[in-house]
Amino acid sequence: MSNSSYDYVIVGGGSAGSVLANRLSQGGTRSVLVLEAGRSDFPWDLFIQMPAALTFPSGNPFYDWRYESDPEPYMDGRRVAHARGKVLGGSSSINGMIFQRGNPMDYERWGADAGMESWDFAHCLPYFRRMENTLAADPDDEFRGHDGPLVLERGPATNPLFGAFFQAAQQAGFPLTDDVNGYRQEGFAPFDRNVHKGQRLSASRAYLRPNKSRSNLTVLTRAFVTKVNFSGETATGVTYRRNGQTHTVNAGEVILCGGAINTPQLLQLSGVGDAQHLRNFGIKSVVNLPGVGENLQDHLEVYIQHACTQPVSMQPALDVWRMPFIGMQWLFGRKGPAATNHFEGGGFVRSNEDVAYPNLMFHFLPVAVRYDGQKADAKHGYQVHIGPMYSDARGSLKIKSSDPTVHPSMVFNYLSTDQDRREWVEAVRISRDILGQSAMAPYNGGEISPGARVQTDQEILDWVAKDAETALHPSCTAKMGPASDPMAVVDPLTMGVHGTKGLRVVDASAMPYVTNGNIYAPVMMLAERASDLIMGKGTLAAQHTEFYRHGISPLERDTSANGQALKG
Template identity: 70%
Template sequence: MKLRMPDRASEALARTTLGAAPDRVDVVVVGGGSAGCVIANRLSADAGTSVLVLEAGRADLKIDPFIHMPAALPFPIGSRFYDWKYESEPEPHMNGRRIYHARGKVLGGSSSINGMIFQRGNPMDYERWAADPGMESWDFAHCLPYFKKMETCRAGADEWRGGSGPLILERGPATNPLFGAFFAAAVEAGYPLTDDVNGYRQEGFAKFDRNINRGRRWSAARAYLHPVMNRPNLHVRTLAMTTRILFEGTRAVGVEYTQLGATHTVRAGEVVLCGGAINTPQLLQLSGVGNADELKALGITPVADVKGVGEHLQDHLEVYIQYASKQPVSIAPGLKYHNRPKLAADWLFFRKGLGATNHFEGGGFVRSNDDVDYPNLMFHFLPIAIRYDGSSPIKGHGYQVHIGPMYSDARGTIKITSTNPMDKPAMRFNYLSTDQDRREWVESIRVARHILGQSAMDPFNDGEISPGPSVETDEEILDWVRKDAETALHPSCTARMGVDDMSVLDPLTMAVHGTQGLRVVDASAMPYVTNGNIYAPVIMLAEKAADLIAGNTPLPPSDAPWYNHRAGSPLHAPTKAT
């Protein structure tokens, strides 16, 4: 069988990557990541609107297995060819550790290197958004139509799930016996199963949706950008790093960018920043939009005094709780070096086997205490004991859960430290800095152990290997978290929507307060992080923002019900008859 060659969209991309870029467009999109791909697709659908996408990373060529093979995800993370390789400042409540943060350095952004787990978050997340002044149009009823618009859920479309969108989702098979035992153990521990964590009821355990299409990663670039690359009014430039927003007064009129050592400028009617929760506040600050006093201290002339830029940083922290397995049922043997040629061949020629899945095929959401209104813990189950870097604490078989609180009230910052765009900003997340955060961390470990200690796991349970039985008291648990926890890679909220003095964006237009012609569409716009992986909420936000920017009539709100245990909602979705 012949190796598949790049499709026409990839060839078009290769032709345009280093070609002459237009020097004037209607819209310049800074960042070809998850949100940028959506914005480029939707705005360029109007043939009369010229759009230029500037991506600082490289092209996501279709023949690159480290991007497109789902099981290859450990390879791009940590590689300078795919990953910007950020680190936090020494975290004061994490023993001074610098926490590593992977960010995609390639078209598609982090959607080209992430774990491909698709979680919308809970409907109550968006009710929380909408409770803030000026945010009323961001409640779940108004967001659900955009969640449906963006997706093709192969498990079936209904009033909660879409069936004709560009983002294709496959549900994890979760056929390994360890998944069955884990789901049974959750029920034994008193937690429910649910039909679909992205449907009527998130709370509970189920098979997970993944952005995988027939054994290939289905990134935002593959879903939104490549199918429209031949539009004459759409231009994409990779290896093009935006270094400054150009202003006339307080109006953004274009950007400056570098490509292969040369500096270029492009004029634009609208500048849309889609660089993510780290790069967007960095570029705003470099360009004079931020806390005026801090900018002046660096020698930057303020354009707009927007004090919320780089504030309110939120993220999810997680740990792995790992067990040895009595039975040889984990996927560990298939991932060993001597079996990797077969894994690669099965994927390359047939799109099947261990290479065709991200292995995060199931998990769940639960409440750790009675004070929370909706799930504050997320579980990812994995039928192997392994870290993202490929290291394992055992030579034999094992399994693990990834666990962490979803609603920490810790807040951090992203601040530039110089006027050099190549200098990475200072990031401080302040993990474990609050009483609530520390309490829920202890609860999360105890809930995970309670589930994994149920009799349903007995045929496999050969003992906890991490953190191990020596970690038991509250303080021992927190000490272990300080030493072992990693980011779940969900930075967000650093240019949040709102109308108060510390907000950055107008919720009705995505425009940056105090400026004209400048908008932000990415995870930085979120007012609060959602309870799950943030890729799906970012795509939804971008779909809705595209309508706001284009002046389209927003999709009408949905009347689909959703589960709320405080309100006494039925456990199962009500039928039309009720």
């Protein structure tokens, strides 16, 4: 057993951990250790560097923790697989590379809760801008950043199927927008992507790798943290396993960045959680925090697939015999079908007039294929991914063993609420309406999935229960909130874990509510802002910039009143 000491020990070298490693090690005065349980994101690893290879790491134990839910009670007892990155860069090294901030109203909702005032959109916007280098945005655009480490390319969306889809959306009554991450999210447009010059730009590549030579920054891969060590209620360091040996490292502060599954599991294993539950496994309680593992949220999605009557889709690129040629194109020029994530465009809509901002997100692909690489039985095809974005369904995560290698119990309770079921029916019907418009007629070879047999509300819900997959956005299991909230885990002013000293959480688990889009960008923003809170250097000044609100003119806007209406 070896001993050493650092100012900061960061548990998890994923999206948030990469940001913190960069920011906390700046200036060379603070020693930082990053402990990542997975492998390194080697530059020659095609599965994680080639954008179109995104289907290969999921389910592969070399890259993926391979979690799955318990039998979901409202989905006929199905277990839903949850891929989570087990590699430097975390899930940003295996995800779909889609960059969505969420709607400004998401952060107004955060800021409307007691004690969360400093997490409204005006306080978050400067951090989105700090991390971004948005190539497609006007340099004078006050919403977008232009010199951050995260280079964002806009999807070209030049395949004729994208043009037809955008036109069909307008025919169905939905607008286009200039930038879904700008003034107006609502509408359809090409999407920003974490793809730069034909290669995946993970959090590790953007934040960590350019700074790994800093003398005060140490990054260890294949280092599996098994416990946070305490003296009383003060975190003193961690225990981890590496190369078959157990190590203890001391820390001025321990920062958990393992994500919405790993972080609450490690907290519970370390004695921070519901004391009664922990006693069942012989774990001594350090701090009784019943909110650890609760408030679990996610996005569920389905694929609505169509055959394509014209040879314009990317379906042939899925043929095994073509893959060597496509791979060579990418290897020697970073071009061709392998140089894109194919999630190049989509949109955000409101499915009913009871919601204040878009509750559905569409991803359109000029190919019909599932996330695991299973392609539809069609020579050519296309599809949309669709699902509710801020469902009121809530789940929980609990350890089921004191052995840290045993995955925790997770129940998401998908389809468990009236709101969720209503919005699922609306989502499928709106998708079909768009795909059935005349603009798509020259390409529409008929619906493959779910197919004509699924028509009634109940048939739609039955199909969703049978066929839906997670969009891979688990979150909110150690939510920010004041100590007066019995279910809050993280202090929103310091990112410290309530009732402890020297222990912080910075990742998707700290989000109080899931945002209405892919969560990579919000996690990166949260980590950027947390880095300033941790160093006590003062946060960036709030930027009070007007953004689009449906049905409300600028003169009528009252942020505080609107925010209060979003609580819940």
